[in-house]
Amino acid sequence: MDTSKTNNLNSEVEPKQVASAVDPWNSSSHEIKTTNELFIKKDNKLERVEPANFKKIGQGGTSTVYLVKKGVYSGYVIKVYNQALLNKRRGELKNKVKRMIALSPESTELKLETGNVPQFNWPIALVENEKGEFCGLVAPYVNFKKDAYDLTSYLLNINLLEEKHQSITERIQVARNLAGAVSTLHKAGHFFVDMKPQNIFVLKETSTVIFVDCDGFSINGGEFPAHHISPGYIAPEELDNRPEQLSLSSEQDHYALALLIFQLLDYGNKPYACRVHDKSLLDDSEEHTSDNRARKGLYAYGLLPKKGLSPRKESIYQYWPNEIRKLLDQAFTAKSGKNRPSAKKWFNSLHKLVTDWSFEKCSEYPERMNHRHFKGTNCFACEVFNDKSTASNNEEQPKSVGSFSKSKKPPVSTNNSKKGFLKQLRSGNYGLAKTYWLYGVCIGTPGSYLIEILEMKTPILVLCFYLLNVWVGVWRAASDYQGLKLWKWSAKILSFVNIPFLIIIMGVILDSILGSGSNL
Ligand SMILES: [Zn+2]
Numbered sequence: 001m002d003t004s005k006t007n008n009l010n011s012e013v014e015p016k017q018v019a020s021a022v023d024p025w026n027s028s029s030h031e032i033k034t035t036n037e038l039f040i041k042k043d044n045k046l047e048r049v050e051p052a053n054f055k056k057i058g059q060g061g062t063s064t065v066y067l068v069k070k071g072v073y074s075g076y077v078i079k080v081y082n083q084a085l086l087n088k089r090r091g092e093l094k095n096k097v098k099r100m101i102a103l104s105p106e107s108t109e110l111k112l113e114t115g116n117v118p119q120f121n122w123p124i125a126l127v128e129n130e131k132g133e134f135c136g137l138v139a140p141y142v143n144f145k146k147d148a149y150d151l152t153s154y155l156l157n158i159n160l161l162e163e164k165h166q167s168i169t170e171r172i173q174v175a176r177n178l179a180g181a182v183s184t185l186h187k188a189g190h191f192f193v194d195m196k197p198q199n200i201f202v203l204k205e206t207s208t209v210i211f212v213d214c215d216g217f218s219i220n221g222g223e224f225p226a227h228h229i230s231p232g233y234i235a236p237e238e239l240d241n242r243p244e245q246l247s248l249s250s251e252q253d254h255y256a257l258a259l260l261i262f263q264l265l266d267y268g269n270k271p272y273a274c275r276v277h278d279k280s281l282l283d284d285s286e287e288h289t290s291d292n293r294a295r296k297g298l299y300a301y302g303l304l305p306k307k308g309l310s311p312r313k314e315s316i317y318q319y320w321p322n323e324i325r326k327l328l329d330q331a332f333t334a335k336s337g338k339n340r341p342s343a344k345k346w347f348n349s350l351h352k353l354v355t356d357w358s359f360e361k362c363s364e365y366p367e368r369m370n371h372r373h374f375k376g377t378n379c380f381a382c383e384v385f386n387d388k389s390t391a392s393n394n395e396e397q398p399k400s401v402g403s404f405s406k407s408k409k410p411p412v413s414t415n416n417s418k419k420g421f422l423k424q425l426r427s428g429n430y431g432l433a434k435t436y437w438l439y440g441v442c443i444g445t446p447g448s449y450l451i452e453i454l455e456m457k458t459p460i461l462v463l464c465f466y467l468l469n470v471w472v473g474v475w476r477a478a479s480d481y482q483g484l485k486l487w488k489w490s491a492k493i494l495s496f497v498n499i500p501f502l503i504i505i506m507g508v509i510l511d512s513i514l515g516s517g518s519n520l
Contacts, residue, residue, distance in 0.1 A: 036051065036129065036130050037049060037050050037051060037130055038054070038078060038080070038127055038128070038129065038130075038135070038136075039127065039128045039129070039130070039132075040072075040073055040078070040125050040126070040127055040138055041125060041126045041127070041128055042124065042125035042126070042138075046128075047071065047072050047073065049068060049071060049073065049078070053068060053069050053070040053071055054066040054067060054068050054069060054078060055067055055069060057077070062081060062082055062085050063079050063080060063081045063082060063085075063136065064079075064080050064082070065077050065078070065079050065080075066078045066080065067141060068138075073125075073138060075141055076124070076138050076139065076140060076141055077138070077139055077140070077141045078127055078136055078137075078138055079127075079136050079137050079138075079139060079215075080127065080135055080136035081093060081135060081136050086133075086134075086135060090133070090134060090135075092224070093134070093215070094126065094134035095224070096215065096219055096224040097123050097126055097134075097137045097215060098126065099219050099220060099223065099224060100122065100123050100214070100215065100219055101123055101124065101125070101126075103188060103189065103190070103219065103220055104122055104124075104188070105119075105120060105122070105184050105185055105187070105188035105190070106184065106187070106188065107119060107184060108120045108122040108140075109140070110206075110208055112206060112208070114205070114206065117203055117206055117208055117210075118140045118142055118210055119181055119184070119208065119209070119210060119211070120181070120185070120210070120211050120214050121139045121140060121142070121210060121211065121212045121213070121214055122139065122140075122214050123137035123138060123139050123214070123215065124138050124139065124140070125137065125138040126138075137215065139214075142201070142203075142210060144201055147203060147204060147205070148201040148202060148203050148204060148210065149161065149165070149201065149202045149204060150197065150198070150200075150201055150202075151197035151198075151200040151201065151202060151209075151260070152197040152198060154174070154197075154202050154264075155197055155260075155263045155264065155267075155268045156268045158267055158268065162204065163368075163369045163370060164369055165202075165204070165207075166369065166370035167369040167370055167372045168265070168359070168372055168373060168374070168380075169354075169359050169369075169372045170207055170369075171264045171265060171267075172264075172265070172350055172353055172354060173207045173350075173354055174202055174207050174209065174264055175260075175261045175264045175265060175346075175350050176346075176347060176350035176351050176353075176354060177207060177208050177209050178200070178209050178257065178260060178261065178264070179257060179261070179343045179344075179346035179347040179350060180343075180347050180351075181208075181209050181211060182195075182253055182257050182343035183342075183343035183344045183347050185211070185217075185253075186250050186253070186342075186343055189220050189221050190217050190218060190219050190220065190221075191217060191218040191221075191222075191226070191247060191249070191250055191252065191253050192211065192217055192218075192253050192256070193216075193217060193218050193225075193226035193228075193229060193243055193246055193247055193252055193253065194216055194226055194228045194229050194230055194233075194243070195233060195252075195253055195256035195257065195260070196230045196232070196233045196256070197260070197263075198230075199211060199212055199213050199216075200212070200260075216228055218246075218247030218248070221248065221249075222244075222247040222248040225243065225244040225247035225248075226243045226244070226246070226247045227243055227244070228243055229243040229246060229252075231289070231290070231291055232270075232289075232290045232291060233255075233256045233259060234246075234252070234255075234291060234294075235251060235252050235254075235255035235256075235337055236255075236291070236294040236295045236297070237336070237337060238251075238252060238255075238337070239291055239294075239295055249337075250342070250343075251337030251338065251340065252337070253343070254331070254337065254340040254341065254342060254343065255331065255337065255340060257343055257346060258271075258327070258328060258331030258332065258340060258341065258346070259271060259331075261328075261346060261350075262301075262328055262331075262332075265316075265320060265324070266315055266316060266317060267314075267316070269312055269314060269315050270290055271294075271299055271301060271328070271332050272290055272293035272294050272298050272299060272332075273290070273293075273312055274293075274298060274299075274300035274301075274309045274310060274311050274312060275300075275309065275310045275311075275312070276298060276308065276309055277308050277309065277310065278307065278308025278309070280308070281296060281298060281308050281309070282296055282298060297332075297333065299332040299333060301315060301317040301325075301328065301332075302325075302328075302329045302332075302333060303322070303325050303326065303329055313384075314384065314385075315384075316380040316384050316385075319373060319374060319377045319378070319380040319384075320374065321353065321358060321374055323349055324349065324350075324353075327341045327345070327346065327349060353374075358374055358375045359372050359373065359374060359375060360372070360373055360374070360375050360376075362379040362381065362382060363379070364379065364382055365379075365381075365382070368381075370387070371387070422466075422469050425439055425469050425470060425473045426469045426472050426473050426476075427473065427476060428472075428473045428474070428475070428476030428477030428478075430473065430477070432474065432477040432478055432487065432488075432491055435470060435473040435474050435477045436470075436474050436477075436491060439470050439473070440467070440470045440471075440474065444463075444466070444467050444470060447463050447466070448463065457509050457512065457513050458513070460509060461506060461509050461510065461513070464502050464505055464506045464509070465506065467498070467502055468499065468502045468503070468506070471494075471495045471498045471499050471502065472495070472499065474491050474494070474495045475491070475492060475495035475496075475499070477491070478491035478492045478495065
């Protein structure tokens with residue numbers, strides 16, 4: 001029978017992924033029907049937009065976004081809220097959007113020499129359905145995929161950015177513009193509250209920033225509060241409060257702004273990411289979330305080092321100008337939200353660095369933009385990021401130098417690279433695994449066999465000295481090791497046995513060389 005044959009075929013479809021089915025009982029999963037026309041309402045004038053004249057370009061948890069293709073609002077987007085949200089908060093949302101339009105910040109669009117660019121994705125009109133009910137808003141359209149970076153990528157996927165945006169000179173300007181935009185928003189009486197990288201875009205061309213989802217902001221000093229806040233970006237003293245409580249002042253924004261500036265300048269690193277040596281500050285039984293670390297004040301990047309913590313080796317905080325470090329200290333060690341620097345303060349300090357052009361080219365890679373650094377300091381790309389990947393014209397350039405050097409010292413030259421290596425090795429800076437397996441086992445063991453065959457005292461002495469550096473390095477790296485305790489303590493025991501053993505052997509050989517003077 002034909003029917004059963006068809007059924008059989010249907011039940012044996014090729015296994016592959018399919019989009020999830022809509023839950024028929026979940027009303028929030030239904031987007032508003034868009035086969036119907038929509039009406040844009042501005043200054044009491046209604047503009048009809050037919051379904052053929054807009055197309056869907058995005059969908060979020062609470063709304064669907066359409067691009068208007070024809071008519072007066074061509075080039076704008078319509079954001080239509082989901083039915084479930086409208087059922088719950090239609091009146092509040094309508095009043096909020098109306099208030100936003102009335103209290104629009106002075107420059108939702110920035111007027112630049114190269115043309116106007118949006119600064120806030122601010123609503124300009126209301127949207128109604130065919131029944132005359134409020135259902136959404138109209139906002140400017142930005143082609144984020146083509147013209148902008150989302151701030152998350154900007155902070156974390158550095159290698160995917162255009163070279164200009166890998167440069168500290170550009171990142172400082174993005175930080176300055178971020179502070180400028182927040183300051184403008186505050187001046188208009190509104191607060192961002194849920195300020196996080198996902199709500200911010202950076203325009204590639206101008207390095208200006210755009211705030212999106214502005215209808216989630218706190219409008220008019222909390223008259224229409226924010227309803228969301230995101231972990232990792234909440235001021236530590238406000239962690240137990242609701243977004244509505246954080247909507248009443250600019251303090252939450254001052255914290256999130258400082259955090260984003262820190263991340264911009266430190267290539268994604270967060271101010272509370274550090275190693276905790278003193279377990280009384282935060283032990284393993286406690287949550288190691290960014291919020292919990294912030295609550296406990298585990299800030300390792302201050303002008304004064306904090307006991308029991310050490311900064312991440314990838315951080316370049318020691319290369320920042322003092323005035324910036326002071327502001328960051330003020331933001332992350334503040335006892336109260338009132339003591340944090342304002343957006344205006346941040347803007348002025350960062351803007352001064354740009355107008356004074358407080359930057360220098362790298363002496364080794366003067367053409368590379370990602371090697372630009374602050375005046376009066378060494379190049380952090382060379383010293384901390386150990387970025388020597390592109391072939392240099394300078395043939396004297398050492399192929400490999402010790403990474404993560406922190407001290408302000410002249411660029412490493414060929415002459416002291418050897419000394420630098422042993423010092424790094426001794427300090428345990430290569431980490432436990434590399435110090436033990438690469439420098440200890442892979443290099444030390446064949447070396448021992450070779451020297452045993454030669455039976456010469458001086459090379460044995462040199463090898464012992466090298467291995468002494470390895471074992472001191474293993475001891476120190478084990479002290480900092482955060483992984484399995486078995487490895488940590490095995491490494492410590494081995495170092496404890498080997499260090500005195502090597503010293504004794506070296507003493508015996510030295511004694512024998514000085515005594516006999518033969519068989520060198
Ligand atoms: Zn450099």
